[in-house]
Amino acid sequence: MNIIVCIKQVPDTTKVKIDPETNTLVREGVESIINPFDIYALEEAIRLKEKIGGNVTVLTMGPPQAAEVLREAIAMGADDVYLLSDKAFAGADTLATSYTLSKGIEKVGQFDLIICGKQTMDGDTAQVGPEIAQKLGIPVVTYVSKIEDIENGQIKLKRMVEDGYEVIETETPLLMTVIKEINEPRVPSLRGIMKAKKIEIPIWDASDIGAEGEKIGLSGSPTQVVRIFAPEVSKEGEILEGEPTEIAEKLILKLKKGKVI
């Protein structure tokens, strides 16, 4: 079983602020971490490998320092890692990112399963996973909370939806995005950390993966960020008074007036 996991280095957003002047994230001095959802993807891949054998390859697109997250992946138990890094990749939106990653995946070659986290905690779009699947022409199942069964090219997945869950049977190769309910990630091992420290991380640039210039980075990104801002916190609140039934009536009226319901 060849499994590919796509991970991203993100600023630890619990500590991140937005620059009010430029409306961009202030990344300086903020610790970089593996996108938390991607750790679940990595854990699931490693568990599958331990259960049925195979190989776990991890890809990330990012600046040279993103190699750190690949080292962490090795420490957890990944077999091969590749860093997709090129100045020309910079400024990519989800479309250009998924294109770049799909070209990287094609270069890796053989795979049965691609696992991504459900979304990143900096961009929060949840688009890159499904877009990779679309580019590679394979099925995608999002918000997976459990791999129920996997055998002979058949896979049975449980996915969370708003009002419950769905069980989906489909075929590999397949891309899935996972949610945190899927597993409890392991701590890295000391042997893994020592191995990761020594390993040389292979870097692929645009020409290595055969990416077309107009489809990557800023030029491949139709998304235009007009403005990013922290929503203003309004402290105003209104306390409705009266008997519970009265309050409920008042509340419904207000919600209707505000076009909430």
Added chain:
Amino acid sequence: MDYFLTEEQQMIKDLAKKIANEKVIPVRARLDEEEEFPWAIMKDLAQADLLGLYIPEEYGGVDFGCFETILVVEELSRACCGVSVSYAASALGAYPILLFGSEEQKKKYLPDIASGKKLGAFGLTEANAGSDASAIQTRAEKDGDFYILNGTKQWITNGGEAEIYTIIAMTNKDKGSRGATAFIVEKGTPGFSFGKKEKKLGIRCSTTRELIFENCRIPKENILGKEGMGFIVAMRTLDMTRPGIGAQGVGVAQGAFDAALDYSCQRIQFDQPISSFQIIQHMLADMAIQIEAARALVYATAKMIDGGAKNFSKESAMAKTFASDMAMEVTINAVQVMGGCGYMREYPVEKMMRDAKIIQIYEGTNQVQRNVIALQLIKENMGKK
């Protein structure tokens, strides 16, 4: 203080810290309250390769020394001494095999301890033999190729949870201190059972149980070293592990100090943070000095051991005694600095104060350690003449 850790030592410390912060701190209060053995955390420590930290590679470990081990014990103790003693007691059970075991014994038992598949434990103490270990009454009588064990060990850490026990028993009462022998006893051996689980003041998630031997047949291959070497095995082992007990003191004191410092900067009384009062400042300064001094002593002792020193009973005893007395004082003062909040279970320091007490007692009480130190000093002085 910068101790100029090597890159690998820093990695080990960071890994232990990660486990302490992410896996221990969130559950320590519940484990304490429910007196539940920290199995999940032991599994995490195993996954991280830390249970085999001090075991050579050929027996499945990662081949580091006493110093790296105490870094881990310190970090875990900063979060919870109940967890760190469960970790350290496995090493206490494994060290006799490492130090005195035959090649076959090492191959048979150490890999499972290194991988964390099995935990170790060490059984010396009995109801009538605490500080006076030579008073043990558990007997091992020779019967062909077997020894028949009878007696009860008391207050054995990891008792019942561990699979591999080093047990000290009398094989020849007439020979006194040369009449004891160390045996490896596996859980599940017929005639080996467990008594009650103790209810304790602190380190409540660690298990402390009686070990009961009733005509328990142990093959003679399970003797560690030679017949008659039991107390030597025990004393050498405890010399090796005592700096780890010192590291528990350093860790728990650091944990309590961090909480007290943080609190003192936030708690406002008389319109100012209590950290602005000189008496609080001096308490904090004294705590920090004490912790750092103990850490330096514990680290130096571990380095002396790793450096290949032959005799380090005195230094080990010093590290254990100083660090544990320090931990008791610092944790009490941490509670004091935090006032009523310090006394509440909602905050971590009351538990740390309860936990710190045991460090002055087990692996030889601090009074007994002072005896050891003084006797050695006198001996050294006689040697000079």
